[in-house]
Structure formats: structure tokens, C-alpha cells
Amino acid sequence: MKNKIGIFDSGVGGLTVLKSLSDKYKCIDYIYIGDNKYCPYGDKTKEELLNYAKRIVNYFIEKGISIIVIACNTSCSQTLDELKQIYKNITFIGVIDSTIDVFLKSKKNNVLVIGTSATINSNIYESKIKEKNNNIKVTNLATPKLVPLIENMEMTKEALNEYLNPYNDIDSIILACTHYKLIEKEIDKNIKVINSSDSIVNTIKNYIIESTTGSVKIYTTGNIIKFNKICKMIMNKEADYLDL
Numbered sequence: 001m002k003n004k005i006g007i008f009d010s011g012v013g014g015l016t017v018l019k020s021l022s023d024k025y026k027c028i029d030y031i032y033i034g035d036n037k038y039c040p041y042g043d044k045t046k047e048e049l050l051n052y053a054k055r056i057v058n059y060f061i062e063k064g065i066s067i068i069v070i071a072c073n074t075s076c077s078q079t080l081d082e083l084k085q086i087y088k089n090i091t092f093i094g095v096i097d098s099t100i101d102v103f104l105k106s107k108k109n110n111v112l113v114i115g116t117s118a119t120i121n122s123n124i125y126e127s128k129i130k131e132k133n134n135n136i137k138v139t140n141l142a143t144p145k146l147v148p149l150i151e152n153m154e155m156t157k158e159a160l161n162e163y164l165n166p167y168n169d170i171d172s173i174i175l176a177c178t179h180y181k182l183i184e185k186e187i188d189k190n191i192k193v194i195n196s197s198d199s200i201v202n203t204i205k206n207y208i209i210e211s212t213t214g215s216v217k218i219y220t221t222g223n224i225i226k227f228n229k230i231c232k233m234i235m236n237k238e239a240d241y242l243d244l
């Protein structure tokens with residue numbers, strides 16, 4: 001019996017999740033899809049996001065995969081519940097619940113949540129945090145300039161400062177977009193920063209079985225040259241193009 005996990009995101013952001021998982025669990029066959037054909041996901045409708053996700057899930061099923069990590073807050077916030085309803089035999093693991101668990105353990109009580117417009121407009125972080133602890137102050141901020149800058153390897157510092165400067169009283173920030181782990185170090189504020197890429201590592205251990213070998217296969221549905229510049233930096237290997 002082999003462990004096989006499919007992971008997807010709109011682009012390079014989910015590679016940060018793949019990196020955390022593959023560093024920790026070498027015994028898994030991972031297939032990663034960066035859906036750059038439709039990147040960014042953050043400004044798409046729920047219906048569009050569900051269609052994008054379904055074609056990726058169908059591809060994973062063809063490859064014999066039954067555990068899928070949605071390494072994308074945007075897709076999780078808009079499609080996770082529907083996907084669980086549609087594909088009853090597949091285990092879907094999202095990034096949002098585990099990120100919130102890590103945040104709650106930090107005992108902070110005045111948090112800024114930054115993410116794509118779709119994630120922020122869904123209000124999913126605030127409502128899930130408040131369900132657990134209604135005393136926490138949650139401020140939501142859509143930061144749509146960041147994903148295109150990150151994907152294009154352009155400077156993010158100015159946009160990040162512009163977004164974060166008005167928030168002086170917060171004690172923590174949740175990076176509710178997997179792309180943002182790539183710019184985590186640029187956040188100057190001397191406060192607790194929780195990214196949505198690493199927290200899933202503990203969740204996965206409940207789904208895997210002991211095995212000796214594993215592999216990593218990475219695809220993008222978009223521009224392979226552009227994707228590989230970042231993919232090589234994060235994963236130290238190249239992706240292939242997937243026509244999906």
C-alpha cells in the first residue's frame with residue numbers, strides 16, 4: 001500500500017505547503033498542480049473556482065489518488081464543502097482549520113487576517129475564530145495586489161507596507177493565502193505571524209501509513225518557464241506542463 005497525495009493551488013503558493021509536507025513525510029508520492037492557467041484565483045467566482053477544482057480532482061482520481069490537500073485558502077473558502085459533497089470517497093484536507101488551530105494556540109487576541117478578495121469576503125476566518133472564541137478581535141483585509149506580484153517575482157515590500165501600515169494595534173497577523181509565506185520575512189511588524197502553509201503538517205500524519213519511499217511530481221497548467229523559476233527555488237526541482 002502506498003501513500004499518494006494530490007495537492008493543488010492556483011500557482012506557486014501551494015508549493016510552500018508541498019515543501020513543508022515533503023520535508024516531513026518522505027514516504028508519500030506527491031502530485032502537485034499549480035493551476036496557473038487560471039491564476040489568480042482570488043478574484044474568481046465560486047462557480048468558476050468549483051469548476052477549476054473539479055477538473056483537478058478528476059485528474060487526481062484518474063491517477064489513483066484519494067487524499068487531496070487544497071493548498072489554497074481561496075479554493076478552500078469557496079469549494080471545500082461542495083467538493084466533500086460531490087466526491088464522497090475522497091478525503092479533502094484544507095488549510096484553513098489547521099491555520100486557525102495554530103492561531104488559537106498563540107493566545108493572541110487582536111488579529112489582522114490578510115488574504116485574497118474571495119477569502120476575505122467569505123469571512124470564513126472571522127466566523128471560525130469567533131465560533132471558538134468570541135473575545136478575539138478579528139480585522140479582515142483583502143490584499144489582492146500581492147499574488148500577481150509574487151507570481152511575477154516582483155517587489156512586494158511597498159504594497160505590503162501600504163496594506164499593513166494603518167494597523168498599529170494588532171498583536172498578530174494570519175497570512176490567509178499560501179502565497180504569502182513566500183514574503184513572510186518582509187513583514188516588519190514585531191508581532192506574531194501565522195502562515196497557512198505549515199500548520200497542515202500535523203493534520204496529515206493521521207492519514208498516512210508507514211512506508212519507505214516516496215516521490216514528488218510537480219505540474220503547472222500555465223507558463224512553465226515562469227513557474228519553474230520559483231519552483232526551483234522552493235523545491236529544488238523542475239515542474240512539467242500539464243494540459244488541463
Ligand code: DGL
Nearest residue numbers: 010013041042073074178
Ligand atoms: N494561494 C492562494 C490562496 O491561498 C490563491 C491565491 C490566488 O490565486 O489568488 O488563497
